[in-house]
Amino acid sequence: MLAPRRQRELEKNMAVQKSRRTPATRGMRRSHDKLKRPAVSVDPTSGETHLRHRVSPDGFYRGNQVIVPPEVPDDDE
Numbered sequence: 001m002l003a004p005r006r007q008r009e010l011e012k013n014m015a016v017q018k019s020r021r022t023p024a025t026r027g028m029r030r031s032h033d034k035l036k037r038p039a040v041s042v043d044p045t046s047g048e049t050h051l052r053h054r055v056s057p058d059g060f061y062r063g064n065q066v067i068v069p070p071e072v073p074d075d076d077e
Contacts (some may be wrong), residue, residue: 027062039052044063059067 016076041052042047042049043056043060045065046056046058048056048058048060055061055067059065059069
């Protein structure tokens with residue numbers, strides 16, 4: 001327990017709410033906290049799904065191949 005003088009000093013500097021927040025106010029504040037699904041598109045050429053405005057994993061963007069994927073050497077030797 002704090003001494004009365006120390007308690008008064010802390011009350012001057014600490015933020016103390018005037019009244020309790022209602023459940024309705026709490027809900028209104030939280031109404032914008034939900035997560036949104038990522039915007040996903042389907043490439044018209046390959047049918048691959050990818051994030052909007054980004055190159056698909058196989059190198060296509062808006063129907064054009066913009067990145068040539070490196071060839072993987074065969075390990076059939």
